Amino acid sequence: MANVKLIYHFLITHFFKLCLLPLIALVATTKASTLTQEDFQNLWLHLQHNLLTLTILFAVFTFVSTVYFLTRPRPVYLVDYSCHLPPPHQKITVQTIRNNIKKNLEINPSLRLLGEDSSLDFFYRVLERSGLGEETYIPNALHSVPPLQTMAAAREETEQVIFDAIDNLLANTKVNTRDIGIIILNSSTFNPTPSLSAMVVNKYKLRSNIKSINLGGMGCSAGVIAIDLAKDLLQVHKNTYALVVSTENISRNAYVGDNKSMIVANCLFRLGGAAVLLSNKSEDRRRSKYKLLHTVRTHTGADDKSFRCVQQEDDEKGKTGVSLTKDITSVAGRTITKNIATLGPLVLPLSEKLLFFKTYIHKKYFDDKIKHYVPDFKRAIDHFCIHPGGRALIDELEKNLGLSPVDVEPSRSTLHRFGNTSSSSIWYELAYTEAKGRMKRGNKAWQIALGSGFKCNSAVWVALRNVNPSVNSPWEHCIDKYPVKLDL
Template sequence: MANIKVFYHYLISFYNITLLPYMAVLAYKASTLNQEDIQNLWFHFNLNLVTLSILFVILVFGFALYFVGRPKPVYLVDYSCHLPPPHQKATAHMIVNSISKTLEADRSLADDSSLDFFVKVLERSGLGDETCIPQALLNVPPSQTMTVAREETEQVIFDAIDNLLANTKVNPRDIGIVIVNSGVFNPTPSLSSMVVNKYKLRSNIKSFNLGGMGCSASIIAIDLAKDLLQVHKNTYALVVSTENLSRNLYIGDNRSMLVSNCLFRVGGAAILLSNKSGDRRRSKYNLVHTVRTHTGADDKSFKCVVQEDDERGKTGVSLSKDITSVAARTIKKNIATLGPLVLPVSQKLLFLMTYMRKKFLDDKIKHYVPDFKRAIDHFCIHPGGRALIDELEKDLGLSPIDVEPSRSTLHRFGNTSSSSIWYELAYTEAKGRMMKGNKAWQIALGSGFKCNSAVWVALCNVEPSVNSPWEHCISKYPVKLDL
């Protein structure tokens, strides 16, 4: 079915190209008509007033249907990323030292080989020494109470929203939709209720709390907000993306669960969307496409990222050995759907010709990989790890500057789960690279297994927001890593 859809999109593009010469010929023929021919045509039309009237009514109805039924624009007014306080910065040495002391305190977990594995993964992770973790996790043993977890999440969420509201000057009572996503921390009352209570949002608020959807959940939340903004007129949607470390640090010796400890760090983002036509002038971006791909029907995909207990009953997130192949297959499906929506006609035709040759002439021919740089100006690849960035850089034919936002975000902030793609977008703005008309592609992976994409068009030469997370360190990047 996916191949049929791709083929259909490219076939339509081919049809549009062949239609243009035909229209040019008709225009040329019309220009060569003499006065007598025009009079004959006019006489013929006068004899068919009923036909003309019907055609006119159909034409007017068609235009009316198009303007009424077309999707309403969804504007990204502004967004804000949480910048953790300096005292939460944790160097690799501090993290290893804390883990080592915790293992020593609990002799049942003492395993030098697991600690060595942790150190090696951390060294090759691509993270710098300014990433942040909750202070409670540096305690021995780490504090993982519900109280500590709530404090971490409140600090992240409220800081991001406070800064967003200050920058946009939006009254919280004008927000009609609120969506909060957090993968593994979902207390009662929900995080969305926490936001409603803190900012005293109105009682008829459309409130949603998305849980268990992994690192790609921010785009899922954006897609949901987009659909809701098509229904609810003249309102704002607040999307909040976060994750919690306090309750989810793995204290054990299962290597497949230790990897997440090496990569995940504190972070969060708040995004304000609008369907108000008056907000276009002050907004940063227009949302043009969201593409969601879910391969969870396949058992390998479903089980490759799982939160579970290890042999000692310690809870953690396990990554299976199939995750690389699963991710590659899911990304390929997502790109195959997104490509026809954003690629120029020339790239569609090249793909179509290669597809036809492979299908009917030579099955050994490799699929043509479209040049997405002809359609996309900026890439925000989820920083799930150095290997993932390397692989997508290679597969999509990207240059080092294209993946610079991803590598820099991984180095400075680590993997902040679903909010990571917003730190990357903020990086591009801080570098002064986002010009009016530029397209930015956010692509993220998540458990389930999912790959989700969002494409934005800049409505102006975008300047970094006040209190951007890169405000005090952008001059240091990019950094060169010897790995």
């Protein structure tokens, strides 16, 4: 059955070539045997007598070609990117978390970071099953006893992550900061004044006419939103660079109450961030890693369940946290399906489109009980960067998309090594694929992220060369340890 399907895909993919080759060969053989020197002389005389017609045709061709080249979308290149690697002293283990909670109770018995004992037990159970390893990172503020949740501590965390990622990116690309014309920074829950994008402008002395944009409150999928926005701006502003920075702050947003729907976020989110340099300069193609092919954004926030399934709010005791409702699984599944339905026609080969269409017609007009055909995205995509929102999410997408353990290895490894670093997670996953030496020229990588609102956003890149990991890759000193086998 597998061989039959392979033959089917080959025939459909190369159908027109297979049909045209014999026809071209037949025409060429026939014409070569029948055309004479006199025929060529008559053709030349005919062209000389129709000079006006040829001139008009040439003018039309030139005009159409010019319009096409002036109005076609500018290619967007990913020159390089950098993921923040925190220092070793910021690593956190389950035992360290237990010790810190115990110390807090000793200092002040009335200070119960997770409220009731039942909430504490729930926290440990979720933490142990989360898929996170013993080498993830949290900021200095949360290592403190008691934890520091001040504005100063939050700024310190954000500056550490953002400046380190940008410094490494600039060192690797050798780009002059005065050549950067666009800066887009996304951070969902920490948005001080002046904005974080203004902080970057001040730190790196970016030019006064820079297009500076700060995205807030858009959840874990905001990284792809920032890429999509940068793509649109790069269609308007010529010969420039766009700096995209994705991060999240947990110093100020760690939840210290006993509402179980809000405790889960503490188990998954960890310290991290990424800086990405995009270009629309044709000369940058030679040194860039990737070219952006597609971005697809899906927003189901018009539905109340979708809008409220991930929400930052106060609990009964006035403590702020991000709550996750029971509807999140069904909402995520529906939103992902809509995103895939839009992306599929853009990337899937004709053979997969025909199979999908056949099943759709059969289901609609003949038998509505049959299952929808799930396209084989592995025929169009070589590498998958699924947002590591948790082990259950990765398991669900692996099953629904028909992926193999190798396909979701970057997601599981990123969750284990770095945890959920929110919108920057998809860049740690892409860096993992590079560190394993798997990214070859022409390979396509699909980044798919989910976020509050509720949103599912995708970005598809094509490798312009065999991509090696950048200097100071976050996986540089640990890639040989992965993948790791997790207890189920």
